Amino acid sequence: MYILAHDIGTTGDKATLFGEDGRLVTSAFSPYPTCYPQNGWAEQDPVCYWDAFCRSSKTILEKARIEPKEIAVISFSGQMMAALPVDGNGKALRNSIIWADLRSTTQAEHLSQRIDRDRVYEITGHRLSASYSATKIMWIREHEPSIYKRTEKFIHAKDYLASRLTGNIISDYSDASGMNLLDITSLKWSEEILEATGIDPSKLPDIGESVEISGKVTKEAAAECGLLNGTPVVIGGGDGACATCGSGVVREGSSYIYLGTSTWMAIAAKRPLIDPSRRTFTFCHFTRGLYFPAGTMQAGGGSYQWMKNTLCRSEASCADEAGVDVYDILNLKAQKVQAGSGGILYLPYLMGERSPLWNPDARGCFIGLSMAHTKEHLIRAVLEGVAYNMRLICDAFAEQGVNTQAIRMIGGGAKSRLWREIFAGIMEKPILRLNFIEEATSMGAAIAGGIGVGIFSSIEDAEKLVHVTEEAKPKEEDIPVYKKQYALFTQSIGLLGDIFSGLARARDGG
Numbered sequence: 001m002y003i004l005a006h007d008i009g010t011t012g013d014k015a016t017l018f019g020e021d022g023r024l025v026t027s028a029f030s031p032y033p034t035c036y037p038q039n040g041w042a043e044q045d046p047v048c049y050w051d052a053f054c055r056s057s058k059t060i061l062e063k064a065r066i067e068p069k070e071i072a073v074i075s076f077s078g079q080m081m082a083a084l085p086v087d088g089n090g091k092a093l094r095n096s097i098i099w100a101d102l103r104s105t106t107q108a109e110h111l112s113q114r115i116d117r118d119r120v121y122e123i124t125g126h127r128l129s130a131s132y133s134a135t136k137i138m139w140i141r142e143h144e145p146s147i148y149k150r151t152e153k154f155i156h157a158k159d160y161l162a163s164r165l166t167g168n169i170i171s172d173y174s175d176a177s178g179m180n181l182l183d184i185t186s187l188k189w190s191e192e193i194l195e196a197t198g199i200d201p202s203k204l205p206d207i208g209e210s211v212e213i214s215g216k217v218t219k220e221a222a223a224e225c226g227l228l229n230g231t232p233v234v235i236g237g238g239d240g241a242c243a244t245c246g247s248g249v250v251r252e253g254s255s256y257i258y259l260g261t262s263t264w265m266a267i268a269a270k271r272p273l274i275d276p277s278r279r280t281f282t283f284c285h286f287t288r289g290l291y292f293p294a295g296t297m298q299a300g301g302g303s304y305q306w307m308k309n310t311l312c313r314s315e316a317s318c319a320d321e322a323g324v325d326v327y328d329i330l331n332l333k334a335q336k337v338q339a340g341s342g343g344i345l346y347l348p349y350l351m352g353e354r355s356p357l358w359n360p361d362a363r364g365c366f367i368g369l370s371m372a373h374t375k376e377h378l379i380r381a382v383l384e385g386v387a388y389n390m391r392l393i394c395d396a397f398a399e400q401g402v403n404t405q406a407i408r409m410i411g412g413g414a415k416s417r418l419w420r421e422i423f424a425g426i427m428e429k430p431i432l433r434l435n436f437i438e439e440a441t442s443m444g445a446a447i448a449g450g451i452g453v454g455i456f457s458s459i460e461d462a463e464k465l466v467h468v469t470e471e472a473k474p475k476e477e478d479i480p481v482y483k484k485q486y487a488l489f490t491q492s493i494g495l496l497g498d499i500f501s502g503l504a505r506a507r508d509g510g
Contacts, residue, residue, distance in 0.1 A: 001020055001070055001071070001072035001455075002017050002018065002019060002020070002025065002064070002066065002070055002071055002072060003017070003018045003019075003020070003071075003072060003073055003075065003446045003449045003450055003455065004016075004017055004057065004060065004071050004073070004074045004075070004227075004449075005017075005018065005074075005075050005076070005077065005236075005442045005443075005445035005446040005449060006053060006056070006057075006074070006075070006076050006077070006158075006161065006445070007076075007077040007078070007239065007242070007441050007442050007445060008049060008053075008076065008077065008078040008079060008157040008158050008161065009079055009239065010034065010079055010098070010099075010100070011031055011032075011034075012029055012030055012031035012032055012052055013029070013030045013032070013049065013052035013053055013055075013056050014027060014028075014029045014056070014442060015027060015028045015029075015030070015053075015056035015057055015059070015060050016060075016439060016442035016443075016446070017060050017064050017066075018442075018443070018446040020072070020450070020455050022443070022446070022464075022465035024436070024439060024443075025064055026060060026063045026064050027060070027439070027442070028055075028056040028059035028060050028063060029056065030051075030052035030053075030055040030056040030059070031052070032044065032045075032048035032049065032051070032052050033045075033048065034098070034100075035095070038103070040101070040102045040103055040105075041097075041101050041102075041103050042097075042098050042099075042100040042101040043095035043096060043097055043098065043101065044095060044096050044098055044157075045092075045095050045096075046084060046092040046095070046096055046157070046160050047092070049157055049160060049161055050160075050161065050164050050224075053161050053164075053225060054224055054225040054226065057225050057226055057227055058225070058226045061226060068222075068226060068227050068228035068231070069228050071227060071228065071231055072231075072232070072449075072453055072455060073231070073232045073233070073234055073449040073450065073452060073453040073455070074165065074217070074227065074231060074232070074233045074234070074449065075233070075234040075235075075236040075445045075446060075448050075449025075450075075452065076158035076161060076162060076234075076235065076236035076237075076445055077158065077236055077237060077238070077239050077241075077242035077243075077441050077442065077444060077445035078156055078157040078158030078159075078161075078175070078236070078237075078238060078239060079098060079099055079156070079157050079238075079239055080099055080156065080174075080175055080178040080238040080239060080240060081098075081099040081131055081132050081133055081178045081179070082096050082097060082098050082099060082133060082136070082156050082157060083096070083097045083133050083136035083137050083139075083140060083154055084096035084097070084154065084155050084156060084157070084159075084160055085140060085147055085148070085150075085151035085153075085154055086151070086152060086153055086154075086155060086160065086163065086169065087150055087151070087152050088152040090160070090163035090164060090167065090169055092160065093147045093150055093151060094140075094144065094147055096157065096160075097136045097139075097140070098157075099131060101130075101136065102130045102131065103130070103136075103139055104130040104135035104136050104138060104139040105130045105135075107130070107135040107136075107138040107139050107142070108128055108129060108130045108135045110138075111128060111134070111135060111138070111196060111197060112128055114196040114197075115128075115192065115193060115196035118278075119192070120180065120193065121274070121278050121281075122274055123183050123184070123190050123192065123193060124177070124179075124180050124181070124182060124183070124184060124190070124193070125177065125184045125272045125273075125274065125281055125282030125283070125291075125293075126177075126178070126180055126281045126282070127278055127281065127358065128180065129180070132178060132179055132180035133154065133178070133179035133180060133181065134179055134180035134181050134193070134197055134199065135180070135197075137154050137197070137199055137203075138197055138198070138199065141198070141199070148203075151203050152169070152203070153169050153203060153204065153205045154203055154204060154205070155169060155171055155205050156171060156175045156238070158175070158235070158236055158238075159171045159175070159205065159235070162214045162215070162233055162235055162236075164221060165215070165217050165218065165221045165225070165227075165233050166214055166215025166216060166217065166218060166221075166233050167215065167218055168214050168215040169205055169206075170205055170206045170207065170208060170214050170235060171205040171206070171207050171235070172207060172208060172209065172210045172212075172235050172236070172237050172238075172241075173187060173207055173208070173209060173210070173284035173285075173288070174210055174237040174238040174240070174241035174283055174284045174285065174286065175207075175237065175238045176189075176205075176207045176284070177282070177283045177284040178238055178240075178283060179204075180193070181193055181194065181197075181199070181204065182207075182284075184272050184282060184284060184291070185272060187207075187284070187288065189201055189204055208235070209286060209287050209288060210234075210235060210236055210237035210241060210242075210286040210287070210448045211234060211286055211287065211448045211451040211452050211459070212234065212235060212452060213232050213233065213234055213235075213452045213453070214233050214234065214235040215232075215233055216229075216230050216231060216232055216233060217229055217230060217231040217233060232452065232453050234448055234449040234451075234452035234453070235448075236445045236448045236449065237286055237444065237445070237448060238283070239441050240264075240266070240283055240292065240294065241283060241284070241285055241286055241292065241444065242440075242441045242442075242443075242444030242445045242448070243256075243258055243266075243410065243440050243441045243444060244256065244266050244268065244285060244292045244444065245285070245286055245443075245444035245447050245448070245459060245462050246410070246436060246439070246440035246441055246442065246443035246444030246445075246447070246462070246466065247408050247410050247434065247436075247440050247444075247466060248408065248434070248462045248463050248465075248466035248467075249266065249267070249268045249292070249408065249462075250268055250285075250286075250290070250459045250460055250462045250463065251268055251460070251463070252268055252269055252270050253267065253268065253269075253402070253403070253404070253405075254267065254268050254408070255267040255268075255397075255404045255407050255408065256407060256408035256409065256410060257390060257407055257408070257409045257410075257411075257414075257423070257431075258409075258410050258411045258440075259300055259301055259386075259409055259410070259411040259412070259413030259414050259419070260300065260301045260411035260412055260413065261299070261300070261301045261302045261305065262296060262297065262298055262299070262300060262301075262302065263296070263297050263299075263300020263301060263386065263390065263411070263413070264294050264295060264296035264297070264355075264393075265294065265295055265390055265393045265394060265397075265407070266292045266293065266294035266295075267292065267293055267294075267397060267402055267404065268285065268290060268291075268292055269282075269290075269291045269292070269293055269402075270289060270290060270291070271291065272291055272293070273291070273293035273397075273400055273402070275396065275400055277356075277396075278358070279295065279355055279356035279358070279393070279396040280293050280294060280295045280355060280356070280393070280396055280397065280400070281293070281294060281295070281355075282294070285459075286444075286447075286448060286459050287459055290459070293397070293402075294355075295354075295355030295356060295393035295396060295397070296354045296355050297348065297353060297354060297355060297386070297389050297390065297393070298349070298350070298351040298352060298353055298354055299348055299349070299350040299351045299364070300348065300386045300389075300390070300413065301386075301411065301412060301413045302350060302351065303346070303348040303350060303364065303382050303385065303386055304327070304330075304382055304383070304386070304413065306350055306364075307330070307378070307379060307382045308326055308327070308330060311375065311378065312326070312330060312375070312379070315329045315330060315333075327415075327416065330379050331416050331417075331418045331419070333375065333376045333379050334376060334379040334380035334383055334418060335418050336376050337376050337377050337379075337380040338481075339384075339422075339425060339475075339477075339478040339481045339482060340384075340481040340482070340484075340485050341377050341378075341380045341381035341384055342372070342373055342377045343368045343370075344366055344367065344368045344369060344373060344377050344378065344381040345366070345367040345368055345381065345385065345388075345485065345488060345489055345492060346364070346365075346366055346367075346378075346381040346382050346384065346385030347362075347363075347364055347365050347367070347385060347389075347489070347492060347493065347496070348364055348382070348385045348386050348389055349362035349363050349364050349365075349500075350363070350364040353389075355392075355393050355396070356392050356393055356396045357493065359497070359500065360504075361500040361501050361503070361504040362493075362496075362500050363500055363503060365496070366378065366381060367492055380422075383416075383418070383419050383422050384422055384426065384482075384485070385489070387419075387422050387423045387426040387427070388426060388485070388486055388489040389489075390423070390426075390427070391426050391427055391486060392490070394407075394427055404429065405429065405430075406429060406430040406431070406432050406471070407423075407427060407429055407430070407431055407432065408431075408432045408434055408468075409423070409431050409432060409433060409434070409437075410434055410436065410437050410438075410440040411437065411438070411440075412437070412438060414433060414434075414437045415437060417470075417472070420433060420470075420472040421472045421475070423472070424472040424473055424474045424475075425474045425475055425478040425479060425482050426482045426486065427474075428474050428479060428482075429474070430471050430472065430473050430474070431471070431472040432468045432470075432471055432472075433468065433469050433470040433471070433472070434466055434467070434468060434469065435466065435467055435468075435469050436466055440466070443462075443465065443466065444462070447459065447461065447462050447465065
């Protein structure tokens, strides 16, 4: 029997098939579009989620050459912090307002006048922000009152698909904890915040653990998607929770870094981590009594992509001709430069910054350029700059009493041995490469599904399925160089704050 996991991401649905032993069998990807009706808006048509789910499920069956009856369970990972209104039959009433949408900044400001921002952070584990679901729901109520009135529940991408499959509308604690509405200690919708927002609590979904069965595939859904009528469906979790489980981070104190376009560090904890400076935030994990505090930077791997696309076009052309990965070429170039990048610092704030600065005006820059520097120095400086910023997040955890040891690493950037070595030197901790790098999120969803139908016994089984394949240790000769550069990196951020603000005013014509 097999486990079918669907990761409903921003760009498409990645379906992945796992064996009962956790073996990766095959995967399929089906894209869907994002529409941007206005500046700062981002929406997706939920029907596209369903169409992609059907396509990728059928492709999986064909590629693996298996019958639908061999699927033991279907489970989900999904993008978080959305506002998707559905009626009592689970039909979407409008496009989903996704996590990237910031149209509700006015609602966030109005809400801050009704409830203290620090209080929201204490209750939910998150800053009050237009990124989360609460203010998006408020926007719908104010600008589309007829839709708000007809809404039975506000849910998320994975919940919508589970509803299409089973007819049941539910969500899980991890997605609920990304709405700015959940009391993460009591695991109930916060009456205090609901009163401040004016949101009708009956319009919020029932919530449970990520490993719970939400229902079974109906006859109607089976006819559309090609799966078997009666197949159990486990609700799964938000993509952050699934990535955390899929990294094997399921025991208090363990940690990982996801090195993708955006980059984050998270730990497993038995309690929410409430930072007095609000640098980090906390989500609920798969099961009650477990959390994953995290800190996210906007452009980690995105900085490397920018470097490739902007300053390394010749290398990209050579890679295309040779049929190799352009990042392998860039890594070789960066490897020629010693730790410290010849005295260059790179601040990786191409999209503003979240943790730990929370400064949307921050911008990327190189500091210390001279005629002696080459492209190789710039490439390495980018790799080091991302690691310095993640060290800021790691230090924020340390200041809150979290003593991380070895750090696991997943995401596309984790494939680079050089980058893992740079992280090890700057973090002064071993960096562990895992057997699942780009499939960790899907693996987490599969573990949730497996627990739901008894294939796995508990979330701790992730430690058996996910294992370390390579360890990068700090090089003693590099540590003094990185310490000096890190001190200058942190100093630069403070000195450039007013410059960032001034540039923002200039961009806005102020």
